[in-house]
Amino acid sequence: MLINSRLSPDMFPLSKQVQIASDIVNRGAARLAFIEPPKFEDNETTFPQLIDRIQKTISHLNTFKPEQIDGSEEREITLQMRDNTLSFEGMPYLFYFVLPNLYFHVTTAYNILRHCGVELGKQDFLGQP
Structure with missing residues (x-):
């Protein structure tokens, strides 16, 4: 199954x-705004469920106002990891943790789809202008 x-x-x-990828952006924006991020169950087993999760993530991001x-x-952003604690200031957190993790997992998802024969191209990854 794909x-x-x-x-x-x-x-x-x-x-x-x-x-x-969904968790990274939800938690990243919430930490920068100093609010509690939404919690998703990670129980999606179908494409419609994954699409719904992506739509919920976009909806969550759309609730933020610039002043937040x-x-x-x-x-100061502190993350408790399995074996250690990471500390960042807000901008390095965004540039060196959130964005690289987002790109890694989205790129990996794209590569899985391509590897399995789904006809996608660079413009599908980049999105519509």
Whole structure:
């Protein structure tokens, strides 16, 4: 099944790549705005469910007002990871943690789809202007 496809046995499947990308942007924006991020169950098993998750993520991002994020460039962001704690100021958090993780998981999802024969091109990845 395509939704469980992965590039390598030790990598997450397509569904998890989408879930992680969604979580990264939801949590990233929420941390910069100093609010609690939404929690999703990570239980999507179909493409309509993944599409719904993406739409919920976009809806969440659309709730932010510029003044919620403005001034967060130097806000202290602390992340508890499995084995350690990461600390960032707001701007480095966005540029060196949120965006690279988002790009990695979206690119991996795109590559899984391409690897499985889905006809996608660069413009599909970049989106419409």
